[in-house]
């Protein structure tokens with residue numbers, strides 16, 4: 001590791017590189033933590049819940065419609081029987097007292113049955129109305145959600161575009177800087193950046209800007225004695241330590 005040597009100018013460029021990498025890191029973090037992204041995920045969950053609820057409601061409405069049809073057909077049958085019995089009665093076809101009584105009692109019981117069935121139909125209609133208004137509420141919420149998600153998507157995409165433009169510029173600048181840094185120094189920088197997030201730091205007033213630790217006088221003396229093209233590392237954080245006029249040497 002100690003074998004890497006580079007001119008002070010090349011070493012200084014690592015500070016530019018570290019700044020650009022910090023910018024790129026911030027942009028990447030901003031892109032991933034945009035509030036619109038989290039909000040869209042939340043609304044997306046609600047949208048799929050709504051879709052399921054609407055399917056359930058539609059299925060219930062279908063079942064209910066079939067049940068109502070059946071009940072209405074039953075009412076119709078009872079009505080037909082009542083009409084038929086009445087017609088027999090009115091036509092004077094039945095004359096025997098016992099038969100007459102039977103017919104009258106059948107008509108009465110058919111009326112009761114009709115009443116019961118009509119009540120069932122009414123109940124089913126009420127349930128259907130409830131479900132219809134529930135479905136309308138869900139559909140309205142779905143429409144509102146779609147509009148909200150559309151707006152959020154547009155806002156998110158605008159933010160993405162802005163971030164990507166800035167990142168594009170920073171990447172381009174970074175390319176220009178790395179072209180000026182010798183390959184072995186760049187490799188060392190990238191290795192440290194991979195493991196520590198930041199590859200190089202300035203030595204400012206006797207302090208490593210990477211780990212914010214003050215170097216002791218023995219270390220500082222060693223640095224003073226080092227040749228300008230020697231690539232130094234912070235003893236504490238192992239980042240490349242860059243000497244500048246502000247280093248306090």
Ligand SMILES: [Zn+2]
Pocket residue numbers: 201208209210211212213234235236237238239
């Ligand atoms: Zn350090």
